[in-house]
Amino acid sequence: MTATKRIELALGPCFFNWSVDQFLDFYARIADEAEIDRVYLGEVICGKRMPFTDTVWPQAIERLEKSGKTVVLSTLAQPVNKRERTILKQQANYDMPIEINDMSLLPSREARPFTAGPFLNVYNEASLAFLSKRGAIAWCPPVELPLDSIQQIAALVPEVEIELFAFGRLPLALSSRCYHARAHGLSKDSCQFICERDPDGMDVATLDGKRFLAANGIQTLSDACHVAALTADHLHTSGIQRLRLSPHMSDMVAVSNAFREFLDGALDAAELDAQLERLALPGPLCNAYLKGEAGWKKTSLPA
Amino acid sequence: MELVCPAGTPAALRAAADAGADAIYCGFANETNARNFPGLNFSPKELAEGVVYAHAKGAKVLVAINTFARAGNIDLWRQAVDDAAACNADAIIAADLAVLEHAAEKHPERRLHLSVQAAANSPEAIHFYADTFGVKRVVLPRVFSVPEIAALNRDIDVETEVFVFGGLCVMTEGRCSLSSYATGKSPNLTGVCSPPDHVDYREDKSGRLLAQLGGFTIDSFEKGAPAGYPTLCKGQFSAEGRTGYLFEDPVSLNAFELLEDLSKAGVTALKIEGRQRGKAYIAGVVSGFRRAVDGLTTGADAGPAIAALKSFSEGGRQTSGSYKKTWR
Numbered sequence: 001m002t003a004t005k006r007i008e009l010a011l012g013p014c015f016f017n018w019s020v021d022q023f024l025d026f027y028a029r030i031a032d033e034a035e036i037d038r039v040y041l042g043e044v045i046c047g048k049r050m051p052f053t054d055t056v057w058p059q060a061i062e063r064l065e066k067s068g069k070t071v072v073l074s075t076l077a078q079p080v081n082k083r084e085r086t087i088l089k090q091q092a093n094y095d096m097p098i099e100i101n102d103m104s105l106l107p108s109r110e111a112r113p114f115t116a117g118p119f120l121n122v123y124n125e126a127s128l129a130f131l132s133k134r135g136a137i138a139w140c141p142p143v144e145l146p147l148d149s150i151q152q153i154a155a156l157v158p159e160v161e162i163e164l165f166a167f168g169r170l171p172l173a174l175s176s177r178c179y180h181a182r183a184h185g186l187s188k189d190s191c192q193f194i195c196e197r198d199p200d201g202m203d204v205a206t207l208d209g210k211r212f213l214a215a216n217g218i219q220t221l222s223d224a225c226h227v228a229a230l231t232a233d234h235l236h237t238s239g240i241q242r243l244r245l246s247p248h249m250s251d252m253v254a255v256s257n258a259f260r261e262f263l264d265g266a267l268d269a270a271e272l273d274a275q276l277e278r279l280a281l282p283g284p285l286c287n288a289y290l291k292g293e294a295g296w297k298k299t300s301l302p303a
Numbered sequence: 304m305e306l307v308c309p310a311g312t313p314a315a316l317r318a319a320a321d322a323g324a325d326a327i328y329c330g331f332a333n334e335t336n337a338r339n340f341p342g343l344n345f346s347p348k349e350l351a352e353g354v355v356y357a358h359a360k361g362a363k364v365l366v367a368i369n370t371f372a373r374a375g376n377i378d379l380w381r382q383a384v385d386d387a388a389a390c391n392a393d394a395i396i397a398a399d400l401a402v403l404e405h406a407a408e409k410h411p412e413r414r415l416h417l418s419v420q421a422a423a424n425s426p427e428a429i430h431f432y433a434d435t436f437g438v439k440r441v442v443l444p445r446v447f448s449v450p451e452i453a454a455l456n457r458d459i460d461v462e463t464e465v466f467v468f469g470g471l472c473v474m475t476e477g478r479c480s481l482s483s484y485a486t487g488k489s490p491n492l493t494g495v496c497s498p499p500d501h502v503d504y505r506e507d508k509s510g511r512l513l514a515q516l517g518g519f520t521i522d523s524f525e526k527g528a529p530a531g532y533p534t535l536c537k538g539q540f541s542a543e544g545r546t547g548y549l550f551e552d553p554v555s556l557n558a559f560e561l562l563e564d565l566s567k568a569g570v571t572a573l574k575i576e577g578r579q580r581g582k583a584y585i586a587g588v589v590s591g592f593r594r595a596v597d598g599l600t601t602g603a604d605a606g607p608a609i610a611a612l613k614s615f616s617e618g619g620r621q622t623s624g625s626y627k628k629t630w631r
Contacts, residue, residue, distance in 0.1 A: 006614035078475065079425055080446065088427075104427040107434070121421070121477055121491060126401030131350035144480040144489055156375075173479040173536075176446035177631045179549060183542050188631035204542045204549060207513065207520040213481075215542065215549070220474070222484055288487075294517055295484040 007243065007263045009256055010038040010163055012140075013074035013099070014247040015045050015171065015216055018198040022213055026247070027060035031067035033253045038070040038103065038242070040099055042091075043122060044119075046086035046178075047214045048191070056198035061096075070097065077101040077119040078174050099140075111135045112278045118142050118165055119174070123149070125156035132160050139163065140244055143170045144225070147238060154239025161241045166228035168246025169201060169214055169221040169282055170295055172199035179215040184302050188218075199249050200282040211283060212296075224286035224296050227276060229262065229269035234302060250279045269301065304566055304575050306596050307365065307464060307516055308589045311343040311578040316353045318585045320360040323593035327577065328365040328396060334369045335383040337420060338578040339494030346479050351390040363393035367578075369418035370494045371399045381405045388413050396442065397421075398477055407436040415442040416464070420477035420491065428456035433461050440464055442574065444476050445556075448563045448628040456569030465565060467558040468588055468612070469576025471624050473536040473551040481535045485517035497534045504530060514538075522553075531618055555616035556624050559595055559609045565626075566599060 011030060018026070030036055041060055061071045073096055079085050091098060094107035100106060101117040115129050115138040116122055123243050128139055138161040141150050154162050178188040180195040180202060195202075201214030201221050211223040227245065235243070243263070245256055255276060262272040273285055288297035308324035310316035319327045330336025331500030332344035345353060354364045366387035372380040380399065384406045387395050394414035397403050398421035406415050419442040432438040440462035443452065456463055461508050474481065476490075486501040503515040507523075514522040514533035521538025524530045531537075536550040556576070558565065565573070573596065575588055591612050595605035613619050624630055 011523070019474075029510060078422075078478070079448075085427060102425075102428065103421075103423065103431055104425040107427060107431050119478065120399070121371055123399065123491065124374045124377050124401050126372070126377050126404065127399060130400045130404055142480070142491075144483045144492060145374075152375040170480075170484065171483050172484050173474040175474045175550075176625055177473065181631075183545070183549060189628070202542055204540045207523055207539055207541070207546065210519060212519055212540065213484075214492075220481065256399055289483070292487065294487040295480070 004236050007235050008037040009259055010242050010244045011036045012244045012246040013040045013042055013044045017049050018197050018199055023056045028063055029253055031063045034256040036256050039064050040072045040074040042074045044074050045219045047076055070095040072099050072115060074099040075101050075105055079104055102181055109135055113137045124155045128153055128157045128160055132157060136160055137187050140165060144289055147290040151238040162239055163242040163244050164228055164240045166243035168248055170226050171218040171221055175218050178217050180217050223283040225281045226284045227285050229272050232263045250281050254279055304596055306592055307572050307574045309575055309578040313349050313353055314582055315585045317356055320357045320362045320584045321587050322586050322589035324362050326365055328364040328367050330367040331383050334494045335370055335380050337369050337490055337494045338577055347386045354391050365394045365396055366392040367396040368402055369396050369398045371491045372401050373510050377401050403436040414439050419444055422475050422477040426604050429459045445472055445625050446475055449561055449568050449626050453568035462571035464572035465570050466556055466576055467573045469555055471556040485519055502533055521629045553618040554620040554622045557621035558623050558626055561623060561626050562595055563599055588612055
């Protein structure tokens with residue numbers, strides 16, 4: 001009998017327009033205090049934000065690596081202009097782990113190892129096997145992919161590690177239009193970086209005032225906060241090696257430590273939910289994507 | 304430029320061929336295509352007959368197999384590719400790596416077009432699909448302005464096809480899960496967006512009609528006013544203390560005025576959206592755009608024919624979308 005490996009925890013790339021100081025403080029705390037094995041960082045959503053945070057990443061990488069964490073550079077999900085495409089090509093050749101979020105990057109990476117990010121449309125075993133042949137060693141499935149599909153793919157492509165999106169507002173859509181700019185009567189080109197006002201995204205409600213979505217520049221996220229409270233046993237059975245926690249202004253050290261306790265069996269699913277709900281989350285809990293249902297719903301998951 | 308027209312039924316295919324389509328795109332009646340609506344689409348037999356009809360009229364048939372194959376059931380998608388080839392379709396339109404790989408390996412003689420659902424929006428991404436699968440044409444995601452399309456065409460060796468009329472995705476195609484978040488059904492997984500069985504209309508106390516999707520109230524209409532369909536990205540929402548069409552107004556695309564610019568930008572094919580639309584729409588829009596495309600060389604004025612298409616647009620309102628940079 002082989003000993004089952006400990007389920008790891010990863011911190012996903014931050015989707016939001018945080019300041020340099022916010023980022024540096026955030027990653028310093030993650031380095032020192034969080035039960036996190038791996039950290040994805042880098043600007044993923046908007047290339048216009050890149051010049052402001054360029055100085056953050058080398059410092060954060062050094063700090064996180066010193067504390068023994070694996071650091072992965074996550075890359076832009078929708079490169080549009082020449083400057084962004086050039087940056088991607090440079091990143092493809094960095095001598096560090098990277099996460100690919102757009103097919104643009106695949107040729108430049110030239111079969112060197114990478115993580116296939118949740119923005120790539122990988123929905124089945126043949127697509128993942130295809131990427132595996134071209135260097136994918138880990139995969140974070142698109143958030144709408146049900147757990148039974150992930151389980152089938154894991155069984156058929158065991159050579160790729162699977163990392164499940166497990167905490168945070170769900171990344172639902174990308175556009176070429178900036179909804180932050182539009183909501184404030186601005187255009188994308190003259191956006192004044194107004195998305196910095198909403199470090200967890202801009203709340204979007206329905207006509208009857210029900211919370212629904214969150215806008216973050218060109219990205220649309222869920223209002224609700226996805227929590228995949230799947231036990232370590234269940235994750236092992238499903239072929240999942242790691243959970244991904246997506247950064248928010250909530251106390252992410254407390255979030256990650258609660259997940260660690262849950263995976264180690266010190267908390268049950270209800271206790272995990274209760275602990276998380278005490279942490280000023282950006283929205284109510286949801287998880288029904290895992291069962292192939294409407295993502296905003298909260299349903300009971302098998303233990 | 305080639306005029307590529309939609310057909311959701313054999314009758315629509317014949318109408319498109321009769322109205323002067325250069326190519327007609329359609330799909331099989333299952334989840335392998337992105338317009339998977341009840342009562343729509345083709346059986347292999349209907350497709351084979353449609354190909355014969357279209358070819359007799361000088362039109363090509365392109366088969367959209369452009370959803371992402373379901374894990375553990377990829378054979379349904381592979382079978383669709385094989386069926387399209389057996390029906391003698393001129394090209395297959397696909398987005399999924401698994402489907403593209405199957406088409407390239409088993410049917411290398413068949414033209415392969417990259418679906419808009421693949422969201423290939425850079426020369427690097429397009430090179431990847433062309434080099435890996437021999438893709439001959441890419442349907443561009445609706446994220447580009449016309450000058451950007453011109454620049455892109457200078458950087459790539461494959462043909463480009465762009466949408467010029469009909470329903471308008473506001474989010475990048477293939478990268479949107481809004482519908483599944485609200486309803487559990489999505490374009491990528493099930494080939495539907497904002498599906499009708501999740502739509503509900505009800506009156507509020509003042510008599511206004513409220514439109515709901517998946518239980519979320521996303522539009523409202525004055526008593527007696529025509530009610531629009533609650534497509535998620537064209538609903539009304541409140542944010543920052545204001546209520547309105549946060550993502551996009553209920554409008555449809557009409558790029559008629561930009562046809563000449565698109566031609567100069569090196570675009571090969573113009574696509575009309577609307578496989579879910581009836582024969583009247585197909586006949587009207589196809590003949591209008593036929594006149595418009597021909598007018599680029601003959602100088603004939605297609606203005607009145609195109610103006611007549613306004614009634615086919617959502618809420619009677621039209622936009623040139625991302626083709627003008629100000630849209631962003």
